[in-house]
Amino acid sequence: MRYSKYVHIFHVENDVVALYHALLIRTVFLKQSEAQQIDAYFKTNRVDHDALLDVIQYLCANYYIVANDEEDRELYGKCIELISPPAISNAYIVVTENCNFNCKYCFISNAVQTPGVTKVMTEEVARQAVRLLQRTYERQQTPYDKTITFYGGEPLLNFDVIRFFMEEVERTKKQGYWPSDVKYAMITNGSLLTKEILESLQKYGIALSISYDVDKESHAQRVDKNGNSSYELVRQKIALCHETEVPFSLSITLSETLLKRKGEILPEILNLSPSTIAFNLLIPNKQDLQNKRYYEDATDFMIEAFSHLREIGLYEDRIMRKVHSFSKSKMHIYDCCASGGNQYVITPDGKIGICHGYLNNRKYFSSSVFDEGFDFRTQEDYLYWKKRTPLLMEQCHDCECLSICGGGCPYAADYMYGSIYELDTRFCIHAKKVLEWLIKDLYGQITNP
Ligand code: SF4
Ligand code: SF4
Secondary structure: OEEOOOEEEEEEEOOEEEEEEOOOOEEEEEEHHHHHHHHHHHHHOOOOOHHHHHHHHHHHHOOOEEOOHHHHHHHHHHHHHOOOOOOOOEEEEEOEOOOOEOOOOOOOHHHHHOOOOOOEOOHHHHHHHHHHHHHHHHHOOOOOOEEEEEEOOOHHHHHHHHHHHHHHHHHHHHHOOOOOOEEEEEEEOOOOOOHHHHHHHHHHOEEEEEEOOOOOOHHHHOEEOOOOEOHHHHHHHHHHHHHOOOOEEEEEEOOHHHHHOHHHHHHHHHHHOOOEEEEEOOOOEOOEOOOHHHHHHHHHHHHHHHHHHHHHOOOEHHHHHHHHHHHHOOOOOOOOOOOOOOEEEEOOOOEEEOOHHHHOOOOOOOEEOOOOOOOOOOOHHHHHHOOOOHHHOHHHOOOOOOOOOOOOOHHHHHHHHOOOOOOOHHHHHHHHHHHHHHHHHHHHHHHOO
């Protein structure tokens, strides 16, 4: 007998260790002395007292202890069967690739800053995009999350086409199949929001996410075309959201400056009263392949923020996904919708791609909304992305985060190492730190409820 290859041992405190099953996402806490006795049992096959026998029987029944490799293989096989076939759960509609800002850390700056002839979506492309989504949803009528996200550049530079898109959705609902559970969202820099636009967002049920880095120094990288700070302007627009009672979430980029100012950031988030928040780790770009220390510091900040904000019912999205997976023992297979090929990115000229990171060079954008025969389930780019999950990647099989990390950002892995099937190593640092915190946090909750 031995521990399953999926069991990882964490030191929790003084004489307590955690056995964590990376495939099943389960944790057992043992005294150090019990762990030593179990090691002795593996060597001698003898158990000296009944209490330890109970523990060993429990660990065998729950796959922590196995007799041979075959038991591990069988368990892995069963888990793999739980991976659902791809389904388009998010569609980015890039209504324009123009932007009125010139943010210094923009990871699609090539697409946004290079002049082009088809940078603004037309009504005809929007109409075809709705038809594509209608065909897609109709083919896959099993339950799964569905979101349509209006994106740019700055999407409010082409709000007329967003309106047109939503009217087209309304027409489609009356004429044929359109699922009732589709959610709508828009990610904007906020600078062009008006009362009328906020009313339209409410009318169409489009959730508003504003990219805003919370305090003046941290937000300083979000400059307009003339290099001027947009801090005050966006702040006024957030005040307008409050005035018109339109809920909004904040998308906050964890720059090095922001991490140095964490004492100011948390009170300021509370002051702004968003409905949810999402922290973005910097994505590597030409100027900056961030170092290990950055990802450690950013993760420490995210954990600290999560621990504070959960007390008032405000949950940060990225950590929450792992908390959900950990607390429900539910595999978190993909950390973004592109992984596994579950996403459309539709460009202003109607090209269909998988990941918006590739707006820069149009890699994996080989289909079009005008091709009525397009079916992502058989298209070669989507087939290539389909297996991009740690559960199907050999490099991840011995990792403690196997079922919980979702594999990070395939685009970043490609950018850094030349293939989406390489590891997003910056994300591994983040995932491992979060898992260690989750295990210790669980122990704290059990012992000090
Ligand atoms: S692969 Fe990376 S850049 Fe692309 S959608 Fe996923 S998280 Fe975003
Ligand atoms: S992507 Fe990294 S953290 Fe996630 S399972 Fe693989 S090696 Fe572990």
